[in-house]
Amino acid sequence: MSNKVYSIKIGGQAGQGIKSAGLIFSKIASRSGYHIYNYIEYPSLIRGGHNVMQTTFSLDKVYSQIRPVNFLIALNQETINLHLEELVEGAGIIFEDEGKIDVTLCKDKCRLFPVPLKKIAAEAGGQDIVSNNVALGAALALLGGDLKHLFDLIDEDLSSKDGEVVKINQTAAKAGYDYAKTNFADKFEPLLAPQNNPGKKMVVNGTDAVAYGAIAGGLQYAAIYPMSPTSNILSLLAANQEEYGYVYKQAEDEIAAINMAIGASFAGARSMTTTSGGGFCLMTEGFGLAGQTETPVVIVEGMRGGPGTGLPTWSAQGDLRFVLHSHQGDFPRIVIAAGDAEEAFHMIMKALNLAEKYQTPVVLLVDKNLLDDEQTFSEFDYSGYRIDRGKMFLEKDPEYHRYVNSEDGISPRTIPGLGNHLVANSDEHNSYGYSSETIHDRNEQVQKRLRKLDTCAKEDMEKPILYGPENADITIVSWGSNKGPILEAMKDYPFVNYLHITWMSPFPTDAVFQQLSKAKYLLNIECNSTAQMAGLIREKTGIDILDQLLKDDGRPFFPEEIREKINSILIKK
């Protein structure tokens, strides 16, 4: 076993427990000492439709999904038909022996492992849905995995069900394992052999990271309207609110969600909301309200393919320009974007501080891939995190002015109920908060608000992260979850580096300029049709990146596509 990267794909109909089986497989791999990356594809349906989950694993760190599939578990015909091309020479396929699955097309190329999944499930006392654990058991036998991990994970996964259900699933898994051991005794390939002293690693996706990061970061109030791909964040927030003492409220729409969060924040609660691009369309009004009234609020925007309803269950990076420019007029907005779950965890915590410090809206951009895809990480270390509520003014002062002018643009913020007269006003206002349309007040307040962005650039803005060597033949520029496939592709190219941009507003112009101006060859990679980040870079630095690798079909980049692009550049050079 070298440090090669392998992948196993599990496919079936929605409702067949694909996601749960894939997650269990990836945790077995993690517990056995491997790094993993899970990639899931599903249509915008609850039952029916084709679902697949792919676990990529290796002894080295794995950053993304890969194109080739080494092992396939096909619970239906579609899984074979749709993924035939991805199968490598000699790939193993576990499929339902007694169904009508036709494997003619892959019988020469692949190693076939027919297993009577439903029959074994029934013998264990389970229904068809238990087939997924029979298949997992068989796969473990063929890959040299440890059945104990599967038993433990079934137990944990079904802990809310009664003991009988756990027993049935474990019996089925064991029977699948034994069936494969007996019938395919000479075909084992120990790709998943347990390693000695495997370090403990979390299997975590962006949804977990955002929700748990917000809880760690002192969240007090969240109002959210459900929308893919961010709905699972609200599920986690809703489930844990009583224990951790914050409030989650489902709003009637996204307009209400952001206004409720703004109201809560005005009252003094640390607040956030989450949505996708379509929901953010409705929030843009409240976005500017937060800017104008100087009320802290964090908005997590999970991008999917737009416009309109677009591609509800697929990913995109098409909302960068939208969040940078939405709402009328000029006001300070902080926009940051995470590249993986670990970054998302630290960024949501940071965002809660930034919103309160600068008393303005903060957008954390993530996307469907980042939110849904699990990756192994060491336990998140947030020991260095400190709550920063900025200039909170909690004494009583009869002369209190909410919007008093200041050099850094930030005015002391009080909360209702302390005895101060506090006026927050969406109309242009004077330093007290009363409506005013005088030239003096207008200019003073607009400039005061915008100065907050300069202060933020000096005190908090982070430079882009450079991966790879300082000097390289090709410099890739990108952002968000493209980080994964780019880093995965770069494993093969010691002379390629990657500038990962995480701050969009304020923008680290000097750092980006310095890095890009010394690059020998620039390649911009984005999941949108118009190279939105390249446009922003040109606007801020004057540097025009001529080579673009763009994709707007809802699918993530695969490292193979990036390698192909790099190769084509190297040939030209």
Add this chain to the structure above:
Amino acid sequence: MITPAELTTPNFPNWCPGCGNFGIWAAFKNAIVASGWDNTNTVFVAGIGCHGHMINFVKLTSFEGLHGRPIPVANGIKMSNHRLNVFVFTGDGDCLGEGGNHFINAARRNHNVTVLIHNNNIYGLTTGQTSPTTRKGFKSKSTPEGNPDEPFKILNLAIAAGATFAARVYSNDIAGLTNMIIKANEHQGFSVVEMLQPCVTFNKECSPTFFTDNTYKLPADYDPTNIAKALEKTLEFGPKQIPVGLFYKVDKPTAESNYPQIENIPLVDNLVEKRDITKLLQTLY
């Protein structure tokens, strides 16, 4: 305890002379003084419309939000600090045009806030277009041939949506309105007070005389606990037939009472602290 003088701001109302907002302004200030509301215990939120300027004329903690959106802001405030008395000032266009979804859903959830609806049956600030409460046939800048649409009946909508307190008062009945604002705030739940008000500039029909001539007080034996009777009563509207008073009142759990985590102390009384999430992270292995 606040005095009338302490409620004065440097700004004098910019409403038209004769505007119903003056009566509402006076009644709100009276209620503040009579009830001991002040900056330690009370907040009001306003939408956009002539009513929204109220924040400039009453020296009490306030938030002027966006057109149609004061209710969700108030919901967020109340959930975060349920010790505060929370009032919403809104208009017929603000509440029922732009903000209709918030109005019915907040009523359904029974947030413990008091919604004071300035109903002048017209858009005043945009200089005279029909509103969701303008009568059918009314000629305005937006309906020169007469309004083709039926109006909402505010209290009917409020009660059907789940409001647990529904009343109507004429804005120039300052004593009656003062009393109703106090009662609405005392009620634990979503309280709606429709304030009939003249717009002397853009709605010549709904004049002060029109209201004094055509309103009558709900009789002493009217039972505000009967929802069917209340809904029937909200349909009554015509010459000499505009009832005012408390139409409906019922006690139900408030939205805020559903959250055990804020049962003992308001959310904002907790220190914002970094939380230990080791237990949550353990579920990810």
